[in-house]
Amino acid sequence: MGNETILIVDDEEKNIKLLKAMLISENYQVFGALSGVEALKMVEDISPDLILLDVLMPKMDGLEVCMKLKQDEKTRMIPVVIITALMENEHRIRAMEAGADDFLSKPVDRIELLVRIKSLLRLKSYHDDLLDSYKEIAEKNEKLQELERIKEGLTHMIVHDLNSPLMVISMVLEKLLLDMENFSESQFQKIKKCLDYTLELGQFIQSLLDIHKMEEGNLELDKEVTDPVEVVNEVLDQFTYIAEVKQISLSFPRTADVPSVRIDQKLIKRVLANLLDNAITNSPDGGTIEITIDDLREKEVIWFRVRDNGTGLAPEYHQEIFEKFKQVELKEAGVKTGSSGLGLAFCKMAVEAHKGDIWVESEGEGKGCVFTFAIPV
Missing domain, CATH: 3.40.50.2300 (Response regulator)
Structure with missing residues (x-):
């Protein structure tokens, strides 16, 4: 002062x-x-x-x-x-x-005057400091919001620009695969692998779009009454080939009398597909993956579980792994996640959009993981 x-x-x-x-x-x-x-x-x-x-x-x-x-x-x-x-x-x-x-x-009285003035000026100084801090925070927040708007604009532009060429590439590769007699087995497998990677990239782009829609609250769920067993079977069919290549055993023990659920089938299938893909990526050749459905009607939910005997995950990362792009930081720190950086973030948002919950359990590295998501009945 x-x-x-x-x-x-x-x-x-x-x-x-x-x-x-x-x-x-x-x-x-x-x-x-x-x-x-x-x-x-x-x-x-x-x-x-x-x-x-x-x-x-x-x-x-x-x-x-x-x-x-x-x-x-x-x-x-x-x-x-x-x-x-x-x-x-x-x-x-x-x-x-x-x-x-x-x-x-x-x-x-002079002494009283000076004491009161100093006291009030001290309070005003505190207020001015707080006001300056508030203005600084407000300016930084405005800049962050502007950066977020720029980022979202870039995301839409990139997604739009990538989707069209990807569709063309996929169509060409699918057409090539129809002419099996013109290719050796080795060539056929290479073309199929290219198609798989193209489809995977397409799913990544779709996840990016859907995450943005869910963050903005603009994703409308197309819910219908669904048999969860059929959902699991359809997703398992997609992974039969890659599981055979890695000699991984996929099992789905049948559960009697599983109740139907009202879900957006496409979203939940993609959740299961992400979890299965993550499990296969993290499992060793010759490993085992088990999918189960637990009927918890007394709690008005059913649990979908994907269990593997792969790399596992330390407990301190059980929450972070579902954060958007957090896997990039974890991988840089030497943590094996097996995720693209968006897959598990998409799973979390899609499940929460159904008023459900998702979590992972693991005793640590090398001891496998169990991913569970709960959907209301």
């Missing part, structure tokens, strides 16, 4: 000079105004840190000046000290209603 600006408002110049004399040794910049109208104009010009305001003045008294200052957003935080010989309760109440921050009775 130091070099703060103080405005003294009094219709008698001798009173202004007296107060200036009391403040001269404290390094304050002191100004005087002889009327309420002059005071309001000076406030605009000098932006004082504190105002000493006499009550009894002609035309516009101190209480009216105080009220105008406190009603103005630009000046309402300037501390106002009412100085008056009228110290009855009625006058104090009127001053408080006008917004006064403190009172001093005439004749003014």
